[in-house]
Amino acid sequence: MIATEKKIILGVIMSTIALIIGAVALFAFQSNQEKRTFTREELMPSARQHILGNASASAYLVEFSDFQCPACAAYAPVVKQLVETHKEKIAFMYRHFPLPQHTFAEQAAMAAEAAGKQGKFWDMHDALFANANNLSENKINEFAKQLSLNEEQFNKEKNNQEIQAIIEEDKKDGRSFGITSTPTFFLNGKKLKVTSPNQLIQEVTRAINGE
Numbered sequence: 001m002i003a004t005e006k007k008i009i010l011g012v013i014m015s016t017i018a019l020i021i022g023a024v025a026l027f028a029f030q031s032n033q034e035k036r037t038f039t040r041e042e043l044m045p046s047a048r049q050h051i052l053g054n055a056s057a058s059a060y061l062v063e064f065s066d067f068q069c070p071a072c073a074a075y076a077p078v079v080k081q082l083v084e085t086h087k088e089k090i091a092f093m094y095r096h097f098p099l100p101q102h103t104f105a106e107q108a109a110m111a112a113e114a115a116g117k118q119g120k121f122w123d124m125h126d127a128l129f130a131n132a133n134n135l136s137e138n139k140i141n142e143f144a145k146q147l148s149l150n151e152e153q154f155n156k157e158k159n160n161q162e163i164q165a166i167i168e169e170d171k172k173d174g175r176s177f178g179i180t181s182t183p184t185f186f187l188n189g190k191k192l193k194v195t196s197p198n199q200l201i202q203e204v205t206r207a208i209n210g211e
């Protein structure tokens with residue numbers, strides 16, 4: 001009996017040590033990614049065509065985001081206005097990072113890509129964020145009608161393997177960049193630590209002005 005209890009205690013200790021080691025390793029990885037400067041090619045793969053502003057601008061902002069995330073929805077109009085204000089001086093790319101706790105986030109990401117096949121990625125992007133707290137499959141289909149999309153094409157494409165691969169690649173890249181929450185912004189290769197839309201505006205404005 002005593003030997004069995006010792007084995008149980010030893011097992012608990014070993015499991016605890018393994019969890020601690022794993023947590024320390026994860027923290028170290030995330031800390032390293034916080035300091036790292038990523039290349040433009042890493043953050044803005046050429047296969048992604050959804051860019052606002054001037055694609056050739058030296059300043060570039062990349063957002064990893066989730067269409068059902070309240071914080072992302074709060075940032076969306078600010079980012080849009082920010083890019084419009086500096087449209088000749090910055091390139092902005094949106095990338096997908098749907099979180100598992102958001103039921104319709106992945107479906108919304110695929111709908112945006114499907115709308116993009118008909119030239120209306122940003123229109124769907126805006127509609128989704130305007131309704132981030134009220135998304136459903138029916139709502140997403142309503143947006144397709146409101147945007148005058150070819151519904152048969154939209155419904156076919158939003159579930160195809162090509163679009164699924166885009167979402168999966170964005171998620172994979174996001175994890176490799178140390179992303180754990182949304183929205184996460186990268187400005188000129190550096191991961192930003194912003195806590196408000198106003199802070200994002202300040203960071204981008206400083207970068208554009210060469211400060």
